[in-house]
Amino acid sequence: DQQVKQNSPSLSVQEGRISILNCDYTNSMFDYFLWYKKYPAEGPTFLISISSIKDKNEDGRFTVFLNKSAKHLSLHIVPSQPGDSAVYFCAASRSFNKFYFGSGTKLNVKP
Amino acid sequence: EAQVTQNPRYLITVTGKKLTVTCSQNMNHEYMSWYRQDPGLGLRQIYYSMNVEVTDKGDVPEGYKVSRKEKRNFPLILESPSPNQTSLYFCASSSIPWGSARQETQYFGPGTRLLVL
Numbered sequence: 001d002q003q004v005k006q007n008s009p010s011l012s013v014q015e016g017r018i019s020i021l022n023c024d025y026t027n028s029m030f031d032y033f034l035w036y037k038k039y040p041a042e043g044p045t046f047l048i049s050i051s052s053i054k055d056k057n058e059d060g061r062f063t064v065f066l067n068k069s070a071k072h073l074s075l076h077i078v079p080s081q082p083g084d085s086a087v088y089f090c091a092a093s094r095s096f097n098k099f100y101f102g103s104g105t106k107l108n109v110k111p
Numbered sequence: 112e113a114q115v116t117q118n119p120r121y122l123i124t125v126t127g128k129k130l131t132v133t134c135s136q137n138m139n140h141e142y143m144s145w146y147r148q149d150p151g152l153g154l155r156q157i158y159y160s161m162n163v164e165v166t167d168k169g170d171v172p173e174g175y176k177v178s179r180k181e182k183r184n185f186p187l188i189l190e191s192p193s194p195n196q197t198s199l200y201f202c203a204s205s206s207i208p209w210g211s212a213r214q215e216t217q218y219f220g221p222g223t224r225l226l227v228l
Binding site for chain 1: 146155
């Protein structure tokens with residue numbers, strides 16, 4: 001059973017608007033969460049992370065929100081750019097040993 | 112340049128023929144890990160290592176072996192590959208965030224696409 005789920009396989013957004021990618025998890029013991037971006041034929045690259053002691057972390061156009069009571073994680077990209085078009089994976093870990101990834105959301109930012 | 116390298120990048124083999132995929136990192140990272148990516152399933156962790164001579168199973172370890180004799184290398188071994196191990200494999204490495212406020216992430220290699228006939 002998947003412990004980290006991304007229920008939207010794809011998302012299409014107009015350039016300049018906000019992209020919101022969602023992720024749900026089942027294990028309340030997870031204490032570290034990450035978002036990765038992946039282009040075709042490349043390895044995933046790190047975007048942003050958040051530890052369970054926080055509920056928000058911001059880095060430029062990217063903000064991650066953590067709602068522990070709902071076991072929900074979201075990534076906001078504002079403003080969205082065509083170069084943001086990629087597959088986005090959320091991941092979770094407990095004490096930084098095993099990592100669990102979602103199945104990914106393919107974001108398409110239209111010019 | 113800080114990087115994780117994997118070899119080979121592409122491999123076609125036959126059922127039962129032992130193979131090794133190498134992974135090397137030049138960042139002096141303690142943590143290394145192997146993942147496989149399959150359509151609709153995302154990335155699933157196969158094995159990970161917290162340091163030299165310390166390895167542990169991830170979510171899908173069956174049919175795989177690893178070793179960590181040196182800090183920089185973490186090879187993935189398929190003793191008797193089967194068609195269900197056809198997949199895209201990624202190696203990753205990271206420092207370990209010993210403090211709760213410290214942020215670390217895994218750096219991924221470019222991937223190895225394996226086809227087992």
